[in-house]
Amino acid sequence: GTAIAQPLRGSDFKGESEILELPEHTKGLGQPVAARGYGSPSQFEQNLQRRESPGLTRVSAASVSFAPLQALFGIITPNGLHFERHHQGWWDIDPSKHRLMVMGMVKQPKVYTMDDLMRLPSVSRMHFIECGANTGMEWGNVAVPTVQYTHGMLSCCEYTGVLLSTLLDDCGFDRKNGKFILAEGADGSSMTRTISMDRALDDVMVAWAMNGEMLRPENGYPIRLVAPGLQGVSWVKWLRRIEVGDQPWATKDETLHYVDLMPDGVHRQYSSIQECKSVITTPSGGQTILDKGFHNVTGLAWSGRGRIKRVDVSFDGGRNWRTARLENPEMPKCLRRFNIDWVWNGAPAILQSRAIDETGYVQPKINQLRAVRGSRSIYHNNAIQSWKVAETGEVSNVQVY
Amino acid sequence: GTAIAQPLRGSDFKGESEILELPEHTKGLGQPVAARGYGSPSQFEQNLQRRESPGLTRVSAASVSFAPLQALFGIITPNGLHFERHHQGWWDIDPSKHRLMVMGMVKQPKVYTMDDLMRLPSVSRMHFIECGANTGMEWGNVAVPTVQYTHGMLSCCEYTGVLLSTLLDDCGFDRKNGKFILAEGADGSSMTRTISMDRALDDVMVAWAMNGEMLRPENGYPIRLVAPGLQGVSWVKWLRRIEVGDQPWATKDETLHYVDLMPDGVHRQYSSIQECKSVITTPSGGQTILDKGFHNVTGLAWSGRGRIKRVDVSFDGGRNWRTARLENPEMPKCLRRFNIDWVWNGAPAILQSRAIDETGYVQPKINQLRAVRGSRSIYHNNAIQSWKVAETGEVSNVQVY
Amino acid sequence: AYAGMTTAGQYPGIGRTATPAEIAAWDIDVRPDFKGLPPGSGSVAKGQEVWEAKCASCHGTFGESNEVFQPIVGGTTAADIKAGRVKSLVTGGEARTTLMKLSTISTLWDYINRAMPWTAPKSLTTEEVYAVVAYILNLGDIVPADFVLSDKNIADVQQKLPNRNGVSRAHGLWDLKATPDVKNTACMSRCETDVTLASALPEYARDSHGDLAAQQRAIGPGRGEPPANGTPK
Amino acid sequence: AYAGMTTAGQYPGIGRTATPAEIAAWDIDVRPDFKGLPPGSGSVAKGQEVWEAKCASCHGTFGESNEVFQPIVGGTTAADIKAGRVKSLVTGGEARTTLMKLSTISTLWDYINRAMPWTAPKSLTTEEVYAVVAYILNLGDIVPADFVLSDKNIADVQQKLPNRNGVSRAHGLWDLKATPDVKNTACMSRCETDVTLASALPEYARDSHGDLAAQQRAIGPGRGEPPANGTPK
Ligand code: HEC
Ligand code: HEC
Ligand SMILES: [Ca+2]
Ligand SMILES: [Ca+2]
Ligand SMILES: [Ca+2]
Ligand SMILES: [Ca+2]
Ligand SMILES: [Ca+2]
Ligand SMILES: [Ca+2]
Ligand SMILES: [Co+2]
Ligand SMILES: [Co+2]
Structure with a gap:
């Protein structure tokens, strides 16, 4: 229990002990600098964690953890509280062994190391990421109690990386017939998503950093796709491959999931813009x-x-x-x-x-x-x-x- | 040692083993969501720590740790790597017992709990903080080897808090004679700094959050002053008191330190703007x-x-x-x-x-x-x-x- | 030596050409037009073996299990196969099986090949993938028990998928230039005349997410519990 | 009941009036005009006791120690006391003692009262603070050995501080409207005609910050070590 400041009580009120008795930290010596070379939140902030919504999914490695929006400030999501969505679990990949391949309808299919990618012209931009299923539990009725569960598949970071257009140009992609790209991850699910070429050339990034530091393992270390405005599933994590093609791929997460069922029984496919x-x-x-x-x-x-x-x-x-x-x-x-x-x-x-x-x-x-x-x-x-x-x-x- | 992508070798080059042999993470199941309710960086990022500059200060609780700028991206400094400067060590203060007092030349001197402060109209703004002594070791000659030590007393966050002007208004400060404010911390050094009223009313904040979460203990949890454009020492941490007055205070860190010695032997006092x-x-x-x-x-x-x-x-x-x-x-x-x-x-x-x-x-x-x-x-x-x-x-x- | 090399698209020293073997190792995607599908075949019978050894533990013997993931098989009819539209999608609740939604057979092939079994993805041979896809189709009564699925006949099977005509791209969430389907106006006063409480958290769900107070910061206005000294004053 | 209460400066229900006792407990600052200075006094002799018991272990018996912090005493002369300007600041190196820099006596009183001894700040009585300030001044030959510093005579002592005239606010780093003192121009080509290497890291300092390679990310262009396969190609 914490105290609320009270209106001045009767004239017998001398004051609060929190003020009249100087606290230990005002009368002693604290801890040195670099006591923690990489710091963490106050011990008094432990209530704020990313959490699963019980019963939402059946196994935790194909599931989601929600960011505690009820307790966040401003627009930046602290990396430690960024929401998670994995389909086959997360990994902490050795970046020196990681490769990105760009192929398909390109003049020169290429392989890039992290060293290569990080030497390319980079951009830093702030974008939100929202899972297409955010607030999905509430289509029918009220189902969950707090904003962590209603809206917590939402986060926002400053991303740094190379524009996908830079890589596509570097490989000489087919400007005439290359209408779509496929992005593929390196995890077990090897998550695949189709993105139309006009969006890919607009503001899609291959990012290695979030909020000033390298991506966290849960968010795709060492590289992920950043697809501004598109639902989170398109932001392929642990990115290993980009293919240029002339048709969309109708992947599992474009055909069996992330399709929106309409009243007439038709599924809207490739629904991916996160509306206002x-x-x-x-x-x-x-x-x-x-x-x-x-x-x-x-x-x-x-x-x-x-x-x-x-x-x-x-x-x-x-x-x-x-x-x-x-x-x-x-x-x-x-x-x-x-x-x-x-x-x-x-x-x-x-x-x-x-x-x-x-x-x-x-x-x-x-x-x-x-x-x-x-x-x-x-x-x-x-x-x-x-x-x-x-x-x-x-x-x-x-x-x- | 990590490998660099090599130009295509002779026709006998089949490809890299990193690609031809699928890695474990592409062929297995990873870790579940919320494996870490509050996450941390990849194991491969451990070289990046805030560090002391050996010999710069004599004791580590009155010292500085430098942010590893050589490895950061964009403008946001991850909270775990934010530079530190303490004069009498850092503390993790119980926020329910912390109070802010605003007094001096005001109609109504007031005490605010954290509950009170966080109910007031808040703003969220991105600002850099730089210690006035940043790059100070290099006035004479090259002295330190890396940008962590030449420039690492620099960080940048999105801060959330209440404008100091809101609090001063709430207490009815003396608009005519109140020309300066004193900000005082709750640590052992009870750090004090004078700020002129025009700046205090402009963009100075009493902030409780950095980069979306509460301040870190090392950075003043639960509240600190944010004094945009002014040297870091003015950004009083563990803030406990604001006094309105008609003269500057000439505190220890305005008289014995953070004064700039000129060739004629005069110390420039109240030098505090961090120039471009x-x-x-x-x-x-x-x-x-x-x-x-x-x-x-x-x-x-x-x-x-x-x-x-x-x-x-x-x-x-x-x-x-x-x-x-x-x-x-x-x-x-x-x-x-x-x-x-x-x-x-x-x-x-x-x-x-x-x-x-x-x-x-x-x-x-x-x-x-x-x-x-x-x-x-x-x-x-x-x-x-x-x-x-x-x-x-x-x-x-x-x-x- | 590097003169003129900063022109767009030219980054000297960066990246290298991918080898054919490398491309083959990673280029596993199969598209609806079957681009990427490796030649081969697999029988329903072989598929049953694979399924029972490597899939049934999670998805159930008949693909019906709801334990580890939603059911794979069920909810489709012979009439659906004929129409190419799954009728129960018009009226049904939220439980939808894989076969009810599947509009492109390539999707099933590609996904099993890349991601299943869940704990050992990419461990199946090409024959095993053909076979287990055939088996799932057979469980859904789409192909007969003696069927052998192959790259030659897969296009024919596509024409039998119960929900092959069940998807649409004509909506506002794919093309940035398309018009949104739902409209609201920015009315500022006297907008809703009667405010109806349509739904609130059902009693049984109140405890479903644990102790909510312990999921809030202990200070500030966003607290889980009122302060010790009581209710609003 | 709350009508009109959102007007500027009015936040109903937030904060409360501070009591006089609370203000007294926290309002410890002492200004150059001695506002805030509590009445009282302390002798050099008493100050020596305090110093030796509570300060000397860190600052040295004569305030000369450089072990825990820069020296407090030293570097001032009788001529400085007369002029109110410490001459060695014009010519000297970077070693500056507290008394060399001190321009306002209130600063010393205030700081010791709030922050010293370092491990037990705010543990001194008012008399002890007066006394130990007197003792430090005596170590600096600013007051005689039989001096008793008090709120009555502290303004006189201010007039003896060696560096009382040593500070200036006439510069561009305090007032936002003031003009910066140093100017550069945005020349774009053929700016420096001869580039002189004025300074580089001295040999002895190369290892001073440990293994620099281990302080860089192991991937990317900002690495500490070139890759195993060698020097730039
Ligand atoms: C250890 C548990 C496990 C085993 C074994 C397993 N699966 Fe799965 N399967 C899952 C999970 C979990 C998912 C959901 C993954 C996700 O969320 O992306 C899944 C998804 C699928 C899907 C996609 C269903 C849909 O509608 O999205 C298919 C098809 C599938 N599995 C087929 C198979 C086949 C074929 C095998 C054997 C060769 C197999 N599974 C073995 C757990 C398993
Ligand atoms: C345990 C060690 C320790 C003890 C004991 C100690 N000090 Fe200090 N003192 C320090 C340190 C460390 C600093 C620098 C603090 C900082 O960086 O802000 C300091 C700073 C000072 C300064 C400011 C000097 C300047 O130029 O900034 C004065 C004056 C001072 N001490 C006086 C005293 C007095 C008087 C006592 C005893 C009553 C005392 N000290 C006891 C460690 C100590
Ligand atoms: Ca190269
Ligand atoms: Ca392909
Ligand atoms: Ca209505
Ligand atoms: Ca109240
Ligand atoms: Ca005062
Ligand atoms: Ca020159
Ligand atoms: Co999702
Ligand atoms: Co500083």
Whole structure:
């Protein structure tokens, strides 16, 4: 239990012991520099971990762990808390033995070592990555309690790597007939995904770094594809091969999964753009509001089609909206943090956020999505999220319309 | 030893075993998700640690550890590798017992808990932090071998917190006579620094988060001051108190240290702006260039006066310059990553970078700095850095003019 | 010697040509038009052997198991095979088997070849892959028990897949230039007149994710528990 | 009840008034104008006791030790005391003692009171702080051996500090609007006509930072060692 600062009590209140009695750390000598050559979070932060959603998948090596969005700040996801999705487990690959092959419809098929790749012209860019199945459990009804599980297949990093276009140029790819590329991983699943050539040439990267350091093993060390705006499964990890071709590949994760089932029984194939979406992270489900009075309400917005231009917040279940403050930088296909003032008077409330991107697209309501796509789509649920605040201060996950 | 991709050998070359023999990770099952609830870097990254410079200080709890800039990417410094500077050691403070007091020339002196602070309107902003003594060992002559030691008292994070102006307003500070603030830490040294009110009201923050998570203990958990553009010592860690006053305080670290000795024997006091500066991080001292041919030369630029507008690079010791590519985002008082193409023909070369900020200020040469300030200044050496490439590919730290 | 070599697409000293043997070692993908499919064949009978030895422990003897992964076989009918559309996808719930979704036979071949068995991917011979694909098709009543699948007849089998006509690319999530299918407007006031609570976390699911308070930071407004000194004041 | 409460500077429910006792507990700073200095006094003799018991082990009996930190005493002269400028700062090297730099006596009082002894900061009584400051001043020949420093006479002592006139705020690194003191130009070609190698790492310092190769990533262009197969090709 932690104490809340209280209004000044009667004149007998001398003050808090936390202030009147100087703490040990104000009266002693602490630990030296480089006590930890590579540091870690405070001991008081151990509640924040990436976690599995029980019952979601059957085996943990073909599963997902969710990032604790309820406790993150700004837009950068700490590498240690980046969400995970593996199909055949993760590995810590020796980078000196790793190779990238670029072949198919190219003049010169080539093999690159890490030394080779890291000598090429590089770019550093901030992008979000969201699994296509993020919020998928909520297509039908409310199913999970906190934002970690509703939206936690979402992370955002500064990536450094070489543009895929640089590699394709270096191999002399067939500009006329090379309409698609296949990206393939080096893990057991050898994950394969088709990307259309116009996107591949636009902003797709072969990245080796996230947030200033090399990729973490769980995120594809030593190289992964970064496919801005596209669902996470396209960001092939432990990347070993790029093939240029004239047709899409209809791989397992383009045919049996990551296909969106429509009401007429047809699967939408190659559905991969992550449409404009947002969520309030504080307060959010499973949290308790400490007190009436002033609160900073904060959350994240993003769009696979470009920049976030506006976020509106409602405190009454969508009856009325106010426009939130957006933090900088404004980057395409990158998370954007929003904040808005709120004075809670103790009455029940329903909080929602609604994002608008540079194309003018307005994040939809769950009933609008269901009207078109039904509720068996699994993927690409970008609905407005509602959090109910009870009189007790408890916040819970609800759907309203 | 790692292998470099070789040009295609004779027709008897079938291929590399790394490709022909599928590695274990392509033929097996890896580790599950959430194997590590909070992850860490690859086992192959262990060379990259923050390190002390032997002989620089006498005791490690009043010392500095340097960030390994030679191996970082983009602009975000991973929290585990953020440079450290403590005067009386670091602590992992229980945040539920931590308090911030704002007092002095205010209508209502106030005490805030962490709960209170984190309910206030917050901002998230990216800023660099550089110790005023960074590159200080090189005022006289070349003294240290690598960019970790020449420039490693430099880091950059996305900070989240409340603007100091919000707190000052909340306490009703004296707008007429309150010309300065004192910030004080809760560690043994109870570090104190004066900041002028115009800066305090501009962009100074009381921050609890760095790069998406709470501050690390080494960096001031649970709160620190973020004083954009000012030298690191002003970014008081484990912040416990803000006092509003009408005069500067001339604290120990404003009088005995962080004063710049001029040739006439006068100490410049309250020297605190980190002027425009840049450094090439790859290739840099202590590294060896692998091979002739194409290389991406990369580095960092920053200015305490605002945005970086241009970086030029010379490969011939300053005779001729080419303008580098700048990565986005362009943020005030934030690192900016630059990259430039280079084809090394095997001849000796001297590499330099020169940054220009939005005020038009051009990063100076070491001899220009010495002509004005002599060589005993210790602080605020923002000279152009020179790296010499020998025919062997070895890169070393030199000074030229 | 390096003059002019920084022009686009030319990075002297970087990378090398891939050898034919190297390309052969890694270029394992099989496309819907069967580009990449190695010649060969495998019988249903052989497939049953492989399945029972290497697959059934996880996927069940008849591909029906839900233990380790969703069922592979089930939910398709003779009428579906005729129509090329799986009818139960129109009305059914969320349980969908592999064969219900499979629209391209290459996908099954490619995936088993690259990724199965799960703990020993890429350990099957080409014949074993043909065989086990044939066996799965037989379990789904798509090919007869004496069938031998091969690179010669696989295109014919494609024409029998129950859901071969079940996919579409005509939607807004593939091509950046396409129009989104769902529209909302940026109404600011008096938008919803009646706010209906459509769904809340069901009672039985409240504990499904463990102690939620222990998954929140112990300080700040985003806490799992109110402070010791009570409810909102 | 909360109507209008979101106006600037008003955050209902957040923070509380600090009590006088709390302010007293934390408001320990002492300014050059002696605001914050608690009344009291301490003799050089008492200061010697404190010094020898609690300071000398780190700073040396005469404040001369360079072991744990730079020397506190030394390098000032009677002429400096008169001028208020330490002459050796004009010509000297980098070794500067505390008394050579000290321009405000409040700084010494404040710092010892808040931070010393290093392993037990804030353990000294007010009298001990006065006393040990007096003792340090005596070691520097600024006050006589029978001196008693107090809040009454500290302003006089300020007028004797050897370096009291040794600082300046007239420079470009304090006020954002001030002009920088050093200027370069953005020359692009034929800028330096002769490039002089002015300094390189001295031989004796080559090993000072350990095995540099082990401080570089083992892959990529920023490596510490060339690859096994040799020198640049
Ligand atoms: C040790 C457990 C295990 C064994 C043995 C195994 N599988 Fe699997 N199989 C899985 C798992 C787990 C998945 C899901 C992988 C993923 O999430 O990408 C899977 C997926 C599949 C799929 C894709 C189903 C779909 O709809 O996505 C097919 C087809 C398949 N297995 C066939 C086989 C065959 C054929 C064999 C034997 C040669 C085999 N499996 C052996 C565990 C196993
Ligand atoms: C255990 C070792 C130790 C003891 C005991 C100790 N000091 Fe220190 N002292 C240090 C260190 C280390 C520093 C430098 C701290 C820093 O870097 O900020 C220092 C700094 C100082 C300084 C500042 C000097 C300057 O120029 O910055 C003064 C003055 C000082 N000590 C006085 C004292 C006095 C008076 C006592 C006893 C009451 C004392 N010290 C006891 C280790 C010690
Ligand atoms: Ca309604
Ligand atoms: Ca010259
Ligand atoms: Ca080469
Ligand atoms: Ca192929
Ligand atoms: Ca309160
Ligand atoms: Ca004071
Ligand atoms: Co996914
Ligand atoms: Co410093």
